[in-house]
Every structure is written in C-alpha cells, then in structure tokens.
Amino acid sequence: MYKIxxxxxxxxxxxxxxIEAPELARHAHAGQFLMVxxxxxxxxxxxxxADWNAEEGWVEFIFMVIGKTTTMLASYEVGDSLQDxxxxxxQPTEMAPGTWAVIGGGVGLAxxxxxxxxxxASGNEVHAIMGARTKDLLLLEDQFRSVFDDDHVHITTDDxxxxxxxxxxxxxxxxLQEGKVDHIFCVGPVPMMKFSTLTAEKYxxxxxxxxxxxxVDGTGMCGCCRVEVGGKTKFACVDGPDFDxxxxxxxxxxxxxxxYLTEEGQALEAYEEAMCACRR
Amino acid sequence: xxxxxxxxxxDMKSPRTPDNEEPAAERACDFRPVDKGFTKxxxxxxxxxxxxxxxxxxxxxxxxxxNIPKFIEKIREQKFGEALDVIREDSMLPAICGRVCPQxxxxxxxxxxxxxxxxxxxxxxxxxxxxxxxxxxTPKMAPKNGKKVAVxxxxxxxxxCAGELARNGFDVTVFEAFFTGGGVLVYGIPEFRLPKAVVxxxxxxxMDLGVKFEYNAVVGRITDADELFExxxxxxxxATGAGLPKFLNVPGENLPNVFFANEYLTRVNLMKANRFPxxxxxxxxxxxxxxxxxxxxxxxxxRTAKRLGAEHxxxxxxxxxxxxxxxxxxxxxxxxxxxxxxxxxxxLEFVKGEDGCVxxxxxxxxxxxxxxxxxxxxxxxxxxxxxxxxxxVAISAIGTxxxxxxxxxxxxxxxxxxYIIADEEGRTSDPRIWAGGDxxxxxxxxxxxMGAGKTAAASITKALVG
Numbered sequence: 001m002y003k004i005x006x007x008x009x010x011x012x013x014x015x016x017x018x019i020e021a022p023e024l025a026r027h028a029h030a031g032q033f034l035m036v037x038x039x040x041x042x043x044x045x046x047x048x049x050a051d052w053n054a055e056e057g058w059v060e061f062i063f064m065v066i067g068k069t070t071t072m073l074a075s076y077e078v079g080d081s082l083q084d085x086x087x088x089x090x091q092p093t094e095m096a097p098g099t100w101a102v103i104g105g106g107v108g109l110a111x112x113x114x115x116x117x118x119x120x121a122s123g124n125e126v127h128a129i130m131g132a133r134t135k136d137l138l139l140l141e142d143q144f145r146s147v148f149d150d151d152h153v154h155i156t157t158d159d160x161x162x163x164x165x166x167x168x169x170x171x172x173x174x175x176l177q178e179g180k181v182d183h184i185f186c187v188g189p190v191p192m193m194k195f196s197t198l199t200a201e202k203y204x205x206x207x208x209x210x211x212x213x214x215x216v217d218g219t220g221m222c223g224c225c226r227v228e229v230g231g232k233t234k235f236a237c238v239d240g241p242d243f244d245x246x247x248x249x250x251x252x253x254x255x256x257x258x259x260y261l262t263e264e265g266q267a268l269e270a271y272e273e274a275m276c277a278c279r280r
Numbered sequence: 281x282x283x284x285x286x287x288x289x290x291d292m293k294s295p296r297t298p299d300n301e302e303p304a305a306e307r308a309c310d311f312r313p314v315d316k317g318f319t320k321x322x323x324x325x326x327x328x329x330x331x332x333x334x335x336x337x338x339x340x341x342x343x344x345x346x347n348i349p350k351f352i353e354k355i356r357e358q359k360f361g362e363a364l365d366v367i368r369e370d371s372m373l374p375a376i377c378g379r380v381c382p383q384x385x386x387x388x389x390x391x392x393x394x395x396x397x398x399x400x401x402x403x404x405x406x407x408x409x410x411x412x413x414x415x416x417x418t419p420k421m422a423p424k425n426g427k428k429v430a431v432x433x434x435x436x437x438x439x440x441c442a443g444e445l446a447r448n449g450f451d452v453t454v455f456e457a458f459f460t461g462g463g464v465l466v467y468g469i470p471e472f473r474l475p476k477a478v479v480x481x482x483x484x485x486x487m488d489l490g491v492k493f494e495y496n497a498v499v500g501r502i503t504d505a506d507e508l509f510e511x512x513x514x515x516x517x518x519a520t521g522a523g524l525p526k527f528l529n530v531p532g533e534n535l536p537n538v539f540f541a542n543e544y545l546t547r548v549n550l551m552k553a554n555r556f557p558x559x560x561x562x563x564x565x566x567x568x569x570x571x572x573x574x575x576x577x578x579x580x581x582x583r584t585a586k587r588l589g590a591e592h593x594x595x596x597x598x599x600x601x602x603x604x605x606x607x608x609x610x611x612x613x614x615x616x617x618x619x620x621x622x623x624x625x626x627x628l629e630f631v632k633g634e635d636g637c638v639x640x641x642x643x644x645x646x647x648x649x650x651x652x653x654x655x656x657x658x659x660x661x662x663x664x665x666x667x668x669x670x671x672x673v674a675i676s677a678i679g680t681x682x683x684x685x686x687x688x689x690x691x692x693x694x695x696x697x698x699y700i701i702a703d704e705e706g707r708t709s710d711p712r713i714w715a716g717g718d719x720x721x722x723x724x725x726x727x728x729x730m731g732a733g734k735t736a737a738a739s740i741t742k743a744l745v746g
Contacts (some may be wrong), residue, residue, distance in 0.1 A: 083459070
C-alpha cells in the first residue's frame with residue numbers, strides 16, 4: 001500500500017497527490033511515469049511524475065478528473081492509501097544542450113513542468129509555453145513562474161480568459177521566427193501536439209512529444225500502448241513515452257486513445273450511481 | 281488391488297478413465313473450470329492401469345523426471361499423502377503442472393500403454409494429488425545458511441527456484457513487476473483452465489517456507505543487479521520470461537479492437553475485465569472474433585472470446601490442426617465449445633470499418649509444402665486465393681519475444697534476440713547471476729521453466745554453500 005502524504009487541489013478538477021514511495025523516488029527521472037491501481041477492483045492507470053524527493057521518499061503526480069478512476073482518486077484524502085504504485089517506467093526524457101521551448105497543454109502541463117525544470121537546472125535556456133482551454137484549467141503557473149523569468153513564460157488560453165487568446169503555436173511560432181529555439185518538447189492533447197509539430201517542421205526545428213496512449217501493464221508485455229512512429233510499431237511504455245514528433249502517426253494515436261470511450265462512460269455512470277445510492 | 285504371487289497385476293482391459301468435464305454448452309458461458317479433475321474412485325481405477333514398468337519411459341518424458349510409477353503405486357495403496365511427497369521431491373507445483381503440461385508430448389507421450397491404446401492419465405493423477413496439498417508432509421528444510429538470493433520474476437521458473445532455495449536454507453526474496461505473483465499463470469492462463477486460487481495456494485505455500493515477495497517491483501527500473509549485490513544479496517536468479525508480443529507486421533495491425541493476445545488475456549485474467557464495471561478495466565466483447573495462432577495462447581484467447589459472448593470465435597492457423605503446438609486437450613475443448621478452426625490461412629491485412637475500428641481480416645490461403653528445419657511442412661501461399669473474414673475483434677497470438685527488462689538488470693551476455701545466454705545449470709556470463717525459463721529458452725512450457733528453476737537452485741546452492 002502506498003500512503004497519500006499530501007493532496008493539493010489546483011482547480012475544480014485538477015489534483016496533485018504526494019505518495020510515500022521511497023523506491024520510486026530513488027529511481028525517478030523526468031519524463032518517466034508510474035502506474036496506479038487505486039484499489040482491489042481498480043484498473044491500472046499511467047501518470048507522469050510531477051516531482052519526487054529521494055531523501056524524503058515521496059513522489060508526486062497530477063491528475064485531472066475525467067473518468068471513474070480519477071473521480072474516485074479525487075475522493076481519496078491524506079492518510080488514505082493507493083493499492084499499487086509501480087514505476088518508474090518508460091525512458092527518461094533526453095536532453096540536448098541549447099535553448100528549449102517546452103510546451104504543455106492542459107493536464108500535460110504537469111508533465112511539462114518537471115521536464116522544463118530539469119532542462120533549466122542543467123544550464124539550458126528554457127521558454128515555457130503554457131496552454132489551456134480556459135483560465136481555470138491552467139495548471140502550475142506559480143511553479144513555472146518560480147523557476148522561469150516572466151519573459152520566458154508564455155501563456156495562452158483558447159477563450160482568451162487569461163494570457164494570450166489562442167493556442168500554443170502562436171508564441172511557439174514567434175520564438176521560432178526570432179530564432180530563439182533549438183529544440184522543442186511538447187505534451188498535451190493530440191491536436192496541440194500535432195499542430196506544434198507542424199509549426200516546428202516549418203522552421204526545421206527538432207521536436208519531441210511525450211505520448212499518452214492507453215496502457216495496461218506499462219512494462220512492454222501487452223502492446224496496448226502501441227503507436228506508429230516512422231512507419232514502425234513502437235510501445236510507448238518501453239520505447240517512449242517520448243518520440244520524435246515529426247514521425248508520429250497522430251490519427252493512429254487518437255483512434256487508439258478513443259477505443260474505450262463508451263466503456264469509460266459506463267464505468268463513470270455506474271460509479272456515480274453507486275455513490276448516489278450510498279448518500280441516500 | 282489385483283495381485284499374483286504378491287506382485288501387482290495391472291488392469292489391461294479398462295479404457296483410460298475419461299476426464300471429468302463440465303458440459304461444453306454450459307461451461308462456454310462462464311469462466312468456471314472446465315475440468316473438475318478425478319474423484320478418488322476415478323484415480324484409483326486409473327492407477328490400476330499403470331504397468332509399473334521396470335524402465336519407466338514416462339519418467340524420461342517428464343522434464344523434471346518425477347518418479348511416476350512410484351507415486352501411482354502409492355495411489356493404488358491409497359497412501360495419497362506419500363504419493364504427493366514422491367511428486368514433491370521433484371516438483372513443488374503438481375496442481376499446476378497436472379493441469380497445464382502438454383502431457384501428450386511428455387510423460388503420457390512416452391507411456392507404453394499409449395502404443396496400443398490410451399496412455400495412463402498421468403497428468404490427471406498428478407493433479408488429483410496436487411489438489412490435496414494438506415496431505416503432503418512438510419518439506420524438510422535445511423538449516424538457514426545465512427545467504428541471500430534475489431529472484432526476479434514470480435512466474436513458474438522464479439517460484440520453483442525460490443521454493444527450492446528456501447528448502448536449501450537460503451533467505452529468498454522474489455521481485456515481481458505486477459501486483460500479484462504467478463506470471464503467466466495469473467495473467468495468461470485463464471481461470472477455466474487454471475483457477476487463480478490454485479496459483480495463490482502455491483504462492484502462499486512458498487511464503488510459509490519463508491520466501492518473501494516484493495510486488496510492483498520492476499527490477500531494471502527500480503533497482504538493478506549492482507544495487508541488489510550492494511544490498512547484500514549473494515546471487516540473483518533472473519526469470520523474467522518472454523512476454524513481449526511478436527508483431528504480425530501486416531497493415532492495420534494497430535487499428536482499435538486488434539489485440540495482442542497478452543493484452544486481451546491480461547485484461548480478463550489479471551484485471552477481471554469480464555466483470556466490468558464491478559472491476560474497472562474494460563474489454564471488447566466481440567460478436568465475431570478472429571484469433572491468429574495455433575498455440576495454447578491462441579486457444580486461451582479464442583475460448584475467452586467465446587465466454588465474453590462471441591457468436592463466432594474463429595482460430596486461423598497457417599498450417600493444419602496436426603501441426604498446432606497447442607495441448608491436444610485444449611484444441612478438443614475449444615472445438616467442443618463451438619470454436620471454428622480455419623486451417624491454412626495467414627493474415628494479409630486488418631480492414632478498417634466505418635467506425636475506424638477493425639471490421640474484417642483479409643487472409644491468404646495456404647497449402648503445405650516441403651518440411652522446414654523444424655520438420656514441419658512449411659505453409660506456402662496459394663496464389664490469388666485471398667478471402668475476407670468479417671470480425672469486430674481480432675487477436676494476434678503468434679508468439680512472444682524476450683522481456684525487454686532482461687538487459688537492464690545487469691551486465692550479462694544476451695543473444696541477438698535479447699535472450700539471456702546461460703549454460704545447462706543456468707549460469708550466465710556473470711558468476712553471481714543465474715537465469716532460466718523463457719528468458720533463456722524463448723517461449724516454452726511451464727514445466728520446462730520449472731525445471732530450469734530447479735536446476736539453477738541446485739547450481740546456486742552448490743556455488744554458495746558447496
């Protein structure tokens with residue numbers, strides 16, 4: 001069992017857990033992920049490390065409430081325990097020296113933050129591009145601002161409720177035009193990653209994407225997380241989750257991500273009904 | 281018991297005792313165990329059929345050389361506890377092996393009675409005993425020798441090695457990546473063939489012997505060989521298996537609702553997707569399910585599909601039934617449950633339907649040509665003979681490759697396919713590391729993996745305590 005040490009709520013639907021997991025904390029790297037099974041009947045869900053501390057023996061991950069498992073997780077409190085936490089899994093994010101644009105969209109900001117922080121800590125200039133649909137969904141602004149100067153933090157919202165109105169490709173394109181960026185890292189929804197990639201290609205700048213397909217075991221045993229990269233089938237859990245974004249088949253990824261939408265709806269509905277029955 | 285001049289006389293007239301099975305039509309609707317196993321009366325009758333050969337070929341046919349005539353003799357004498365003790369001298373997992381060994385290629389395949397009729401049902405007799413573990417004597421434990429061994433992987437090879445080492449006085453810890461122990465016994469082989477309670481009982485038995493289990497521990501990620509040695513382990517046994525699915529390498533393989541058998545089986549066996557939404561993991565309940573492959577994994581997948589409600593569950597194999605590597609019993613069970621078998625077809629393409637998911641597979645019809653290096657006749661395509669089989673779920677069960685974590689555990693030599701190079705005692709290129717099971721041999725059988733675990737345990741014992 002893995003004890004919840006801290007629970008932080010960022011917005012209505014976005015939470016962070018700090019979990020007691022000394023073995024994971026000792027071996028975690030930016031870009032890697034863990035698999036959580038909340039209880040005996042739970043499913044296995046991947047979450048990227050948001051932060052970790054080897055001395056204190058904890059790891060953190062951020063999640064947004066979207067389905068049954070995340071709804072249930074949001075009801076867990078400090079002192080409760082998660083049944084299983086496995087990791088670290090996947091390849092650490094590779095860093096090259098130079099100036100970076102690290103793009104995070106929505107809950108992807110939780111993955112972008114440790115990557116951006118680590119790139120900066122290694123002596124690189126980093127521009128953080130933070131995108132969200134609306135102000136309420138913008139994550140970790142304080143954390144980003146505590147690491148980066150204001151002129152290195154670029155915020156966009158789809159509805160213009162905060163920062164620049166529009167999508168992340170606008171500030172990305174400006175930086176690329178000014179010749180300020182050598183490498184790009186992006187993580188977020190498929191359309192965001194796809195259009196960031198198109199922008200990067202226009203300026204012939206290398207771009208890495210952290211992919212988020214459905215996973216079951218997370219150790220390369222099942223192939224549920226397979227993605228097509230450069231015409232070859234790759235397992236995101238062992239070969240990734242980071243890949244050369246210019247080679248990713250985005251339509252393939254999106255189709256596989258959507259494979260269980262009906263079942264996910266059923267699971268959430270059944271859970272909410274059970275919760276209502278409890279309250280009655 | 282019939283005897284002449286004090287000597288046992290085998291019953292040469294009785295036919296082989298038939299398996300005690302649930303009716304096919306009923307069992308194919310749920311995950312209940314198909315085979316209920318022998319009753320005491322059935323076991324006694326079957327034991328009478330053994331000829332008690334002076335040079336028992338069945339023992340040679342068993343990969344761990346269980347003294348088969350001796351345990352059958354004990355059954356005849358109704359000394360079931362002693363019979364179980366005889367088996368446990370060579371195998372600690374009779375309830376599992378009796379169920380999943382391909383006996384027709386092993387012990388029963390060598391049985392003299394099989395030459396002119398039906399061999400003795402050795403597997404069923406072993407299982408009959410294995411299902412009564414309370415009858416066995418407590419294994420003799422060597423005094424603690426103060427040495428620590430780390431076993432990586434809790435599949436049949438790892439748990440056999442761990443059990444043997446514990447009996448030999450070692451302090452043993454098994455590291456397992458999943459949240460529960462058993463490897464393929466829990467995520468691969470379905471409940472209807474091997475109840476998970478049986479696996480749990482065997483693991484609990486090992487814990488009673490003092491073996492410790494660390495779950496959610498992906499060695500190679502969470503720790504590695506160097507760290508384990510620093511932590512005070514004196515030796516490591518690597519038994520991570522061969523779990524990485526092989527690709528068919530045909531177009532459309534990544535379409536939604538096309539599965540590798542490992543994922544399909546893991547969702548149901550380990551995550552209990554058949555009980556969704558009581559359990560959170562979903563799966564796809566196809567009405568028309570096509571499975572490619574001819575091994576046990578393909579049989580398990582197609583029979584699982586049937587139990588998830590498939591009206592048409594079809595096995596497609598590129599050779600003929602005669603060449604299928606699956607256990608004969610499973611092929612018979614599958615057919616009795618209404619599984620269709622399509623011989624001599626190979627996949628060409630998975631076809632995308634209007635909803636973006638797989639809607640059919642195009643297959644190439646084959647014929648058998650000359651024998652290949654394995655002695656089996658090679659399938660060759662019949663030019664122009666292409667057919668489309670409609671389906672809403674397709675499953676690839678054509679085999680697996682080496683587990684990708686093997687190379688991250690320690691600096692040991694691998695062959696070009698990523699399998700660990702080990703000698704006949706399981707020793708790798710690092711004198712402190714042993715390996716065995718599928719990660720050395722490639723995908724094989726449960727009993728061979730167990731045999732490797734047992735051999736390595738003996739070798740580790742010899743190396744560390746002389």
